[in-house]
Amino acid sequence: MPKRRDILAIVLIVLPWTLLITVWHQSALTPLLATRKDDRRDSHSNSRSTFAFKESCSMQNRDIVEVVRTEYVYSRPPPWSDVLPTIHVITPTYSRPVQKAELTRLANTLLHVPNLHWILVEDSQRRTSLVSSLLQETGLNYTHLNVETPRNYKVRGDTRDPRIPRGTMQRNLALRWLRETFTGNNSQPGIVYFADDDNTYSLELFEEMRTTKKVSVWPVAFVGGLRYESPKVNTLGKVYGWKTVFDPHRPFAIDMAGFAVNLRLILFKPQAYFKLRGVKGGYQESSLLKELVTLNDLEPKAANCTKVLVWHTRTEKPVLVNEGKKGFTDSNVEI
Amino acid sequence: MKSVIFSRFFILLPWVLIVIIMIDIDTKRTVRSPAAGRNGKAQQRGVRTGASANQNQSSLIYAITPTYTRPVQKAELTRLAHAFRQVPRFHWIVVEDSTMRTDLVSRFLARCGVQFTHLHVFTPRRFKRVGMPRATEQRNGALTWLRQHRTKRDAGVVFFADDDNTYSLELFEEMRSTRGVSVWPVGFVGGRSYERPIVSKGKVVGWYTGWRPDRPFATDMAGFAVNLRVILANPRAQFKRRGSQPGMQESDFLKQITNVTELEPKANNCTRVLVWHTRTEKPHLANEPKHRKDNVVIEV
Numbered sequence: 107m108p109k110r111r112d113i114l115a116i117v118l119i120v121l122p123w124t125l126l127i128t129v130w131h132q133s134a135l136t137p138l139l140a141t142r143k144d145d146r147r148d149s150h151s152n153s154r155s156t157f158a159f160k161e162s163c164s165m166q167n168r169d170i171v172e173v174v175r176t177e178y179v180y181s182r183p184p185p186w187s188d189v190l191p192t193i194h195v196i197t198p199t200y201s202r203p204v205q206k207a208e209l210t211r212l213a214n215t216l217l218h219v220p221n222l223h224w225i226l227v228e229d230s231q232r233r234t235s236l237v238s239s240l241l242q243e244t245g246l247n248y249t250h251l252n253v254e255t256p257r258n259y260k261v262r263g264d265t266r267d268p269r270i271p272r273g274t275m276q277r278n279l280a281l282r283w284l285r286e287t288f289t290g291n292n293s294q295p296g297i298v299y300f301a302d303d304d305n306t307y308s309l310e311l312f313e314e315m316r317t318t319k320k321v322s323v324w325p326v327a328f329v330g331g332l333r334y335e336s337p338k339v340n341t342l343g344k345v346y347g348w349k350t351v352f353d354p355h356r357p358f359a360i361d362m363a364g365f366a367v368n369l370r371l372i373l374f375k376p377q378a379y380f381k382l383r384g385v386k387g388g389y390q391e392s393s394l395l396k397e398l399v400t401l402n403d404l405e406p407k408a409a410n411c412t413k414v415l416v417w418h419t420r421t422e423k424p425v426l427v428n429e430g431k432k433g434f435t436d437s438n439v440e441i
Numbered sequence: 442m443k444s445v446i447f448s449r450f451f452i453l454l455p456w457v458l459i460v461i462i463m464i465d466i467d468t469k470r471t472v473r474s475p476a477a478g479r480n481g482k483a484q485q486r487g488v489r490t491g492a493s494a495n496q497n498q499s500s501l502i503y504a505i506t507p508t509y510t511r512p513v514q515k516a517e518l519t520r521l522a523h524a525f526r527q528v529p530r531f532h533w534i535v536v537e538d539s540t541m542r543t544d545l546v547s548r549f550l551a552r553c554g555v556q557f558t559h560l561h562v563f564t565p566r567r568f569k570r571v572g573m574p575r576a577t578e579q580r581n582g583a584l585t586w587l588r589q590h591r592t593k594r595d596a597g598v599v600f601f602a603d604d605d606n607t608y609s610l611e612l613f614e615e616m617r618s619t620r621g622v623s624v625w626p627v628g629f630v631g632g633r634s635y636e637r638p639i640v641s642k643g644k645v646v647g648w649y650t651g652w653r654p655d656r657p658f659a660t661d662m663a664g665f666a667v668n669l670r671v672i673l674a675n676p677r678a679q680f681k682r683r684g685s686q687p688g689m690q691e692s693d694f695l696k697q698i699t700n701v702t703e704l705e706p707k708a709n710n711c712t713r714v715l716v717w718h719t720r721t722e723k724p725h726l727a728n729e730p731k732h733r734k735d736n737v738v739i740e741v
Contacts, residue, residue, distance in 0.1 A: 332728050419513055
């Protein structure tokens with residue numbers, strides 16, 4: 107009998123301690139594993155997590171269970187890499203009520219893209235403080251330029267066939283800036299992309315364009331009166347035409363957001379600019395591209411132009427009827 | 442005798458410790474893995490939750506986004522996700538106006554990089570007439586989900602994020618400190634550049650708006666946030682469908698859970714605009730053929 111009791115006593119003592127030790131061991135390991143897997147779920151291998159997280163395991167008051175705190179420390183933008191080519195995003199912008207909102211959400215997107223250089227060109231006489239402070243706050247790598255489109259060239263009201271397409275002078279200024287800043291000897295790889303401030307861009311798009319050797323193209327949604335317009339790609343992976351309804355016989359029937367150019371090509375052809383005058387509606391892109399490449403040299407991206415990675419969204423003009431002629435709200439409040 | 446007591450004590454000690462620790466684990470685990478339960482209208486999907494949040498830590502932001510299928514849906518959700526990905530401790534509740542979870546949204550959410558819950562509630566067509574409030578059932582569905590899956594111990598702030606608005610990242614840090622219900626200015630509503638609460642001595646005393654300032658809460662859906670505890674403490678607070686007047690959705694909801702005197706003004710005493718009620722144009726699709734002519738099916 108005493109023997110059994112002894113055994114019972116030993117079991118009673120040993121069992122809870124082993125339980126405690128295993129529970130302590132488990133709780134020490136699994137929370138760590140769980141939080142490591144709980145990282146950003148980026149499907150493409152190139153994109154990096156926008157934030158690293160640090161965890162602190164704290165042993166509080168000799169509790170066996172550890173309370174694991176995960177603190178997301180997001181680094182915006184992602185750290186600069188020496189390996190990736192820089193994407194120079196050229197965005198013309200102009201003052202209107204929704205300008206700050208548009209630039210804010212464009213910045214929210216661009217903050218996820220590594221090695222990005224944002225060239226923002228205002229259509230104004232002077233650089234506005236709204237844009238300057240916005241750029242500073244985002245922390246992005248940027249260049250802030252401005253050039254005013256002369257009044258008689260500007261779009262009148264809501265006409266759909268402008269005398270001079272909006273943003274042309276601004277884009278040309280950015281191209282000139284690039285040519286002055288990056289001389290031919292400088293072999294920093296770069297890609298140039300024209301991003302209007304009201305479009306929507308997926309992050310995959312930027313990774314697709316990074317491998318551009320000359321000029322790459324892809325489908326764009328909501329242009330030309332279609333769900334999307336796209337280049338026609340043959341089985342050899344070459345572009346041979348354009349899947350559009352609106353004037354498919356343009357040399358490059360593509361939207362501004364549908365192509366990217368390697369910086370080297372921009373520098374190599376210093377005379378290539380967007381044509382200012384005498385450009386028919388829809389031919390603006392062609393006016394630049396025909397000086398840079400031929401149809402044969404185009405590189406189709408986005409899975410041979412079968413995926414839509416950029417949407418030509420347009421923001422409604424906000425209803426401001428209650429402002430009245432003189433403006434009701436405090437003009438010092440920036441919107 | 443003494444040795445017997447000692448030995449008994451030492452035998453009991455580890456068991457007592459285990460009991461204490463079990464109770465401790467229970468109280469410290471504030472975030473549970475979700476049940477795969479089914480609701481009448483809203484079906485929910487398992488969601489990946491973050492690690493257990495210490496109660497002393499600041500709250501998790503729950504953004505409720507009703508959405509519906511239309512051409513620009515994926516674009517809108519994409520740029521929303523880009524904003525939300527930058528926000529720490531964030532949980533996105535997307536509620537589709539549909540009879541089932543659509544492929545487009547499911548696939549999108551799987552790769553969006555944000556912690557999410559994907560729900561769906563269908564609004565019958567008779568409620569989709571001009572002038573009727575929209576997304577009522579979807580928002581109520583999300584509130585129901587929160588009430589079923591969160592308890593008083595969860596620290597959170599609930600916010601209604603429509604999919605076509607624009608949010609600055611600062612807004613989320615402003616709302617995180619909400620104890621009850623907080624409010625702030627919203628751009629492009631009320632027929633003006635912005636609408637905002639009028640603040641005096643840290644309290645909301647009126648509303649600065651261009652449309653019906655006599656509303657009890659003259660704010661937009663994007664202009665307020667509610668602490669999760671308040672949502673849970675008012676289990677019957679819902680968005681009204683019957684007898685709802687246009688533009689009164691927010692007021693009807695907020696008066697069920699708070700008073701104007703209890704509102705917490707944010708955004709520098711409501712003098713900064715951190716969210717804009719932008720609207721996206723319907724895209725021109727006049728050139729789309731009546732029947733699909735392309736040889737591939739591409740999701741837009």
